[in-house]
Amino acid sequence: MKVTKAEAMGTCFGVRDAIEEAMDPKFKGNLTVIGQLVHNPQIVQRLKENGVKIVDSLNDVIDTPNVMITAHGAAQSVRLRAAEVGFKVYDATCPLVMRVHRAVEKLVEEDFYPVVIGQESHVEVRGIVTDLNEYTVILDESDFHKIADKPRIGIVSQTTQQITHVYPIVEKIKALKNPDGSAKEVKFVDTICKPTKDRQKAVHKLADEVDLMIVIGGYNSSNTKKLKKVCEDKGLEAYHIEKVSELNPEWFHNKKHVGITAGTSTPHWVIDEFYETVVEIGKSLEGSTPNKVASA
Numbered sequence: 001m002k003v004t005k006a007e008a009m010g011t012c013f014g015v016r017d018a019i020e021e022a023m024d025p026k027f028k029g030n031l032t033v034i035g036q037l038v039h040n041p042q043i044v045q046r047l048k049e050n051g052v053k054i055v056d057s058l059n060d061v062i063d064t065p066n067v068m069i070t071a072h073g074a075a076q077s078v079r080l081r082a083a084e085v086g087f088k089v090y091d092a093t094c095p096l097v098m099r100v101h102r103a104v105e106k107l108v109e110e111d112f113y114p115v116v117i118g119q120e121s122h123v124e125v126r127g128i129v130t131d132l133n134e135y136t137v138i139l140d141e142s143d144f145h146k147i148a149d150k151p152r153i154g155i156v157s158q159t160t161q162q163i164t165h166v167y168p169i170v171e172k173i174k175a176l177k178n179p180d181g182s183a184k185e186v187k188f189v190d191t192i193c194k195p196t197k198d199r200q201k202a203v204h205k206l207a208d209e210v211d212l213m214i215v216i217g218g219y220n221s222s223n224t225k226k227l228k229k230v231c232e233d234k235g236l237e238a239y240h241i242e243k244v245s246e247l248n249p250e251w252f253h254n255k256k257h258v259g260i261t262a263g264t265s266t267p268h269w270v271i272d273e274f275y276e277t278v279v280e281i282g283k284s285l286e287g288s289t290p291n292k293v294a295s296a
């Protein structure tokens with residue numbers, strides 16, 4: 001059984017930098033992260049072992065002098081409130097998330113009505129829209145009625161959305177008409193981040209070559225779910241799992257080529273553990289020597 005890792009997968013620089021900052025020994029026992037720093041259970045466990053506390057929001061009980069904003073970012077009002085309460089605020093917001101915040105600000109300055117393509121409840125989207133006076137979050141076409149009366153629409157996307165989902169929605173919004181029949185003025189700023197695009201392209205490519213895909217990542221990781229969806233849309237058998245102990249040897253029966261990919265929150269040491277285990281499962285099933293392929 002051949003086992004191949006996707007050409008691009010796993011931890012992106014935004015998540016990696018945030019983890020490194022939180023793991024800094026100077027924070028041992030005196031840092032609270034607001035929200036999940038990464039959607040990965042193994043890293044969250046390591047952070048906790050390192051004395052880092054994690055809460056859902058600023059409204060929770062926080063007994064450390066330092067708080068950290070995650071790579072997903074937060075509204076400026078949240079940063080200011082944390083500082084006003086007396087916390088020292090460390091900001092691990094990914095620069096590519098900050099780019100979305102700036103893009104929306106500029107669109108509003110240019111008098112476009114801000115529209116975000118993404119999941120309304122996702123922490124990144126909450127951070128983007130919370131300080132806006134008016135906005136609409138669109139997940140799919142069923143939300144179009146919310147912008148029917150807006151003549152000038154400025155669109156950005158959550159950084160981890162699928163290209164194949166966002167681009168067609170933008171085209172359909174461009175084709176919408178105002179209630180008086182006139183065309184809408186639509187400006188789109190492509191804010192899907194490059195690591196997400198690279199991972200989506202890599203999974204598309206690998207999905208065409210394998211007969212089973214293992215997708216590694218936290219169950220609450222948005223971009224990991226989307227990697228699995230790419231596979232399912234191609235009719236490929238795929239399993240999204242968090243821990244190596246969840247691998248079921250029965251999945252690999254009669255499989256000749258297995259692909260491995262992982263969301264942007266999954267560290268490479270977790271991917272390596274999966275890879276070695278899948279290779280061992282392949283050996284035990286067939287007694288064959290797997291074809292090792294270098295990771296990205």
Ligand code: SF4
Nearest residue numbers: 012014094096159193
């Ligand atoms: S997924 Fe993209 S935007 Fe999010 S932390 Fe990683 S690089 Fe930054």
